Amino acid sequence: MLKDDTLANVLYVDLSKKQFWVEKRPNLFDKYIGGVGVGIQLLHEECPNGCDALGAQNPIILAVGPLNGLFPVASKTITLFKSPHSGNLGESHAGGRSAIAIRxxxxxxxxxxxxxxxxxxxxxxxxxxxxxxxxxLWGMRSxxxxxxxxxxxxxxxxxRTIMRIGRAGEKLIPYAGVATETYRHFGRLGLGAVFGSKKLKALVISGKGSLPVSDPKSYQKIYDxxxxxxxxxxxxxxxxxxGTPENVLPLNKIGALPTRNLKDAQFEGASQISGETFAEHYLGRRLACAHCPVACIHLAALREPYGDEDFFYKTSMIAYDYEPLYAMGPMLGISDxxxxxxxxxxxxxxxxDAMSTGVILAWATEAQEQGLISEKETSGINLSWGDYTSYLKAIPLIVEQPNDFYQALARGVVxxxxxxxxxxxALxxxxxxxxxxxxxxxxxxGAFIATRHHHCxxxxYSVDQKVLVKEKLTPRELAETLLxxxxxxxxxxxxxICFFARDIYKPDLVSRALQIAGFDIAPEDLHRLGEEIHSEKYRFKFREGFSLDDYHLPKRIFETPSAVGVLxxxxxxxxxxxxxxxxxxRK
Amino acid sequence: MKLSVVDTERCIGCQSCMFACSRLMGKAGLSRTCIRVRSAGGMERGFVVIVCRACEDPPCAKVCPSGALKAKKGKGVRVDLTKCIGCGNCQDACTIGAIFWDDEADKPMICIHCGYCIKYCPHGVLELAKLEAGHAKR
Structure with a gap:
C-alpha cells in the first residue's frame, strides 16, 4: 500500500474503559488488502476461543478496503464478530455511506x-x-x-454514516440487524444483538479526507x-x-421460489409482488450508496388512510429488495x-433481519397448521398463509417475547x-x-458450506441455473465450483466492492485498480490470497465448532422438487x- | 456558462459529482469538493445539492477584507489565494452554504463552474447553463 495512505490506521475503541487509540498496521493491510481479509485477522486477534457472543469479550470489527473512496461501486463495509445466532463466524456487509465515511x-x-x-x-x-x-434513545419504538x-x-x-440498532438489537434477538442510512442493513447473523449487548445504540462516523494514488493519469483512466x-x-x-426484485418472476417460472415454508416452489401470487408490479404501482424513489451511480435501492411509497378521521393519510417510504420480499412474501403465502x-x-x-424473521414465521405457521402449537402459544394469533395481519401482530411479539413460545421464536427457527x-x-x-x-x-x-451460510x-443458485440445469457435475466438480x-x-x-459489480471487477481490473492504491498483486496471486482468506475464515469456524461431518439438513429441501428436479x-x-x-x- | 442544478428530485445521492470535483482538484476522496449532496432530512425525502449559483452580486465577495474574492460575471467568484487571509467571512456570508473549506490550506474552496461534475452525474441533475439576463438561474 502507499506510504501515506490512512488505510493502515486501525481505530480501537474500548466501551468498558471509554477509551480510544489508533494503531498503524501497514503489514496487516499489505498482506490481506483490507475488508474481510484484514477483518478476519483482527477477529482472530480479538475474539477469545469459545467466548459468549453476547458478552463483553466479543469484539465488533468494521473494515473497509483500499478501493473504497477511490473507485465507483466500492461501497461496502465489512463487519466481523462472533454471531449470537449461529454461535460461530459472524460476518455482515452493508453499504449506504458507511464505507466512504470510515475510509x-x-x-x-x-x-x-x-x-x-x-x-x-x-x-x-x-x-x-x-x-x-x-x-x-434506548427503547424507542422505531x-x-x-x-x-x-x-x-x-x-x-x-x-457521515449513522448505523443504529432497533428494539430487536436492544432485546438481544440473535438475528437483529443494524440499519445504516435507514434503508441499508447489516442484516444477517445478529450484529444488532452484539451492539445491544454492548449497550451501543448507534455509531456515527464522518469523514471527508483525501486519499493518495500512485499514478493520477492511470487513476482517472481506470475510474472512467x-x-x-x-x-x-x-x-x-x-x-x-x-432492482433485485427482478428475480421474483424468473425464479417463480422455473419453480425455484420458496413458497409457504417451501411446501411449494411456485407461488400463484408471484405476479402481484413482482419487481414489475412494485415498479409500476409503488416505486417512489431510487437511492444510491455513496460513490455508486447505480442506485439499486428501491423505495416504495405506500399511502394509507389512518381510518379514524376523514382525509387523513400517511405516506411511508419502504425499501424492498428480493430477499426480504421472498421471506415476508411467498414464504408466508402473501400476495397482497x-x-x-x-x-x-x-x-x-x-x-x-427480514429473511430470518420470515422463515421463522413460516415454520411457526406450518407448526400451527400441524397442531404442534396452538393459539395458546401464539397468544391467540391464528398464523395463516396469506394473512398478513396475523404476521403484523406476531412480529412485535417476537421482539417483546411475552411467553415461552415467542422467546423461542426470538432465538431462531432451529x-x-x-x-x-x-x-x-425448520429451514x-x-x-x-x-x-x-x-x-x-x-x-x-452453497448455503450450508458458505462461511456465512448466505447465498451471496x-x-x-447461479450454478443451478446456469450449469446444473443443462449438465450434471460430479460431487467433486460441484464442490470445486462453489469453493x-x-x-x-x-x-x-x-x-x-459491492457484489452487484462483480461482473465489472474481474481479476485483471482488480489487479490494475489495486496498483493505483499501491498494491502490486497479479491476478493469479489474487486467487491465491482469496483462498488463504477463505481458509482463515474456516479456521475460525472449525475453532468454534462448525463441522462438515456432523450436520443437519432440513428434510424439506429434499421433498419439494426444485428447478432442477427433486434433490x-x-x-x-x-x-x-x-x-x-x-x-x-486432499485430492 | 454556469453550473446549474436542474432538478434535485432526480438526484439519487450517489455523490459521484463530489468525488469528481475533488478528483479534478487533484485529490481522490472528498477533501477538495466544491459541491455537496446531503439528504433533505432523511434520504426518503430526497437530496439537497449545494453548489455556488454564481450570484449576480455575490455577498461573499462583498465581505472579503483582503480583496481576494472577485466576482466574475456569470461565472461565480475567483479566489486569489495569495491575498486570502482565511478569515472565513465569505463562508459566513454565503446564504446557501456553498463556500467550502480546505482544512489543510485553511482557505475557502468555491466552484469555478467548469462543469466537470456534470460528466459524472448519471441522471442529469446538473447542467451548464447560459446566464439569463438580469439574474442568476436557480
Missing part, C-alpha cells in the same frame, strides 16, 4: 471492545471518538426515529472505465432498473403487495423447532435461516464430503 475519516478498520454499562452512541470524527449518552434524532444532533450531513461500465453497459442494468410492504416496514422499524418439533421443516443452514432460492442442490449446499458467499467462487469473493469483500440427498452429502476433502488439502 475518509482516515481508518482502514475499527475495533470495538468491551461493553458499556449505560446506553451509548459513538461519534467518530476529526480523529476523535466521542462517547454520547443514548439513554433517551429505528427511524432514533436515526432522525441523531441526524439533527450531529454535524457533517452528507459526509469502471464508471462507464456501471452506468452505460448491461453489467449492472438489472440492479438499477427493477400493500400487506407485504407493511410487513417489511414492521421488521425494519425494529431492525430485525431453536424453536428443537422445543416444539418440526425440525424437518436453516448452520442455524441461519435459508435464502430465497430453491434452484437446485448447489443453492442449498458462493452463488450456488472457487467463494474464494474469489473474499477478494471482492476485501476491496471492498438427491446422497449427492448433496457427497458434495459436502468433497468440500471437506478440498478444505483439508
Amino acid at each position: 475518509l475519516a482516515g481508518y482502514g478498520a475499527i475495533v470495538i471492545r468491551g461493553a458499556s454499562e449505560i446506553p451509548l452512541y459513538l461519534t467518530i470524527d476529526n480523529n476523535q471518538v466521542h462517547f454520547r449518552d443514548a439513554s433517551a 429505528v427511524i426515529t432514533a436515526g432522525r434524532v441523531i441526524r439533527g444532533k450531529e454535524t457533517a450531513a452528507g459526509f 472505465e469502471i464508471y462507464q461500465a456501471a452506468v452505460n453497459t448491461s453489467a449492472m442494468k438489472k440492479y438499477h432498473d427493477l 403487495a400493500r400487506g407485504l410492504l407493511k410487513l417489511l416496514e414492521k421488521v425494519d422499524e425494529v431492525a430485525l 431453536h424453536a423447532a428443537s422445543i416444539y418439533g418440526g425440525m424437518d421443516f 436453516a443452514f448452520g442455524k441461519n435461516e435459508m435464502p430465497g432460492y430453491h434452484t437446485g442442490p448447489a443453492a442449498h449446499i 458467499d458462493n452463488a450456488g 472457487k467462487e467463494e474464494r474469489w469473493r473474499q477478494i471482492l469483500t476485501s476491496l471492498a 438427491d440427498e446422497k449427492y448433496v452429502r457427497q458434495t459436502i464430503e468433497q468440500v471437506k476433502q478440498i478444505l483439508a488439502g
Whole structure:
C-alpha cells in the first residue's frame, strides 16, 4: 500500500474503559488488502476461543478496503464478530455511506471492545471518538426515529454514516440487524444483538479526507472505465432498473421460489409482488450508496388512510429488495403487495433481519397448521398463509417475547423447532435461516458450506441455473465450483466492492485498480490470497465448532422438487464430503 | 456558462459529482469538493445539492477584507489565494452554504463552474447553463 495512505490506521475503541487509540498496521493491510481479509485477522486477534457472543469479550470489527473512496461501486463495509445466532463466524456487509465515511475519516478498520454499562452512541470524527449518552434513545419504538434524532444532533450531513440498532438489537434477538442510512442493513447473523449487548445504540462516523494514488493519469483512466461500465453497459442494468426484485418472476417460472415454508416452489401470487408490479404501482424513489451511480435501492411509497378521521393519510417510504420480499412474501403465502410492504416496514422499524424473521414465521405457521402449537402459544394469533395481519401482530411479539413460545421464536427457527418439533421443516443452514432460492442442490449446499451460510458467499443458485440445469457435475466438480467462487469473493469483500459489480471487477481490473492504491498483486496471486482468506475464515469456524461431518439438513429441501428436479440427498452429502476433502488439502 | 442544478428530485445521492470535483482538484476522496449532496432530512425525502449559483452580486465577495474574492460575471467568484487571509467571512456570508473549506490550506474552496461534475452525474441533475439576463438561474 502507499506510504501515506490512512488505510493502515486501525481505530480501537474500548466501551468498558471509554477509551480510544489508533494503531498503524501497514503489514496487516499489505498482506490481506483490507475488508474481510484484514477483518478476519483482527477477529482472530480479538475474539477469545469459545467466548459468549453476547458478552463483553466479543469484539465488533468494521473494515473497509483500499478501493473504497477511490473507485465507483466500492461501497461496502465489512463487519466481523462472533454471531449470537449461529454461535460461530459472524460476518455482515452493508453499504449506504458507511464505507466512504470510515475510509475518509482516515481508518482502514475499527475495533470495538468491551461493553458499556449505560446506553451509548459513538461519534467518530476529526480523529476523535466521542462517547454520547443514548439513554433517551434506548427503547424507542422505531429505528427511524432514533436515526432522525441523531441526524439533527450531529454535524457533517452528507459526509457521515449513522448505523443504529432497533428494539430487536436492544432485546438481544440473535438475528437483529443494524440499519445504516435507514434503508441499508447489516442484516444477517445478529450484529444488532452484539451492539445491544454492548449497550451501543448507534455509531456515527464522518469523514471527508483525501486519499493518495500512485499514478493520477492511470487513476482517472481506470475510474472512467469502471464508471462507464456501471452506468452505460448491461453489467449492472438489472440492479438499477427493477432492482433485485427482478428475480421474483424468473425464479417463480422455473419453480425455484420458496413458497409457504417451501411446501411449494411456485407461488400463484408471484405476479402481484413482482419487481414489475412494485415498479409500476409503488416505486417512489431510487437511492444510491455513496460513490455508486447505480442506485439499486428501491423505495416504495405506500399511502394509507389512518381510518379514524376523514382525509387523513400517511405516506411511508419502504425499501424492498428480493430477499426480504421472498421471506415476508411467498414464504408466508402473501400476495397482497400493500400487506407485504407493511410487513417489511414492521421488521425494519425494529431492525430485525427480514429473511430470518420470515422463515421463522413460516415454520411457526406450518407448526400451527400441524397442531404442534396452538393459539395458546401464539397468544391467540391464528398464523395463516396469506394473512398478513396475523404476521403484523406476531412480529412485535417476537421482539417483546411475552411467553415461552415467542422467546423461542426470538432465538431462531432451529431453536424453536428443537422445543416444539418440526425440525424437518425448520429451514436453516448452520442455524441461519435459508435464502430465497430453491434452484437446485448447489443453492442449498452453497448455503450450508458458505462461511456465512448466505447465498451471496458462493452463488450456488447461479450454478443451478446456469450449469446444473443443462449438465450434471460430479460431487467433486460441484464442490470445486462453489469453493472457487467463494474464494474469489473474499477478494471482492476485501476491496471492498459491492457484489452487484462483480461482473465489472474481474481479476485483471482488480489487479490494475489495486496498483493505483499501491498494491502490486497479479491476478493469479489474487486467487491465491482469496483462498488463504477463505481458509482463515474456516479456521475460525472449525475453532468454534462448525463441522462438515456432523450436520443437519432440513428434510424439506429434499421433498419439494426444485428447478432442477427433486434433490438427491446422497449427492448433496457427497458434495459436502468433497468440500471437506478440498478444505483439508486432499485430492 | 454556469453550473446549474436542474432538478434535485432526480438526484439519487450517489455523490459521484463530489468525488469528481475533488478528483479534478487533484485529490481522490472528498477533501477538495466544491459541491455537496446531503439528504433533505432523511434520504426518503430526497437530496439537497449545494453548489455556488454564481450570484449576480455575490455577498461573499462583498465581505472579503483582503480583496481576494472577485466576482466574475456569470461565472461565480475567483479566489486569489495569495491575498486570502482565511478569515472565513465569505463562508459566513454565503446564504446557501456553498463556500467550502480546505482544512489543510485553511482557505475557502468555491466552484469555478467548469462543469466537470456534470460528466459524472448519471441522471442529469446538473447542467451548464447560459446566464439569463438580469439574474442568476436557480
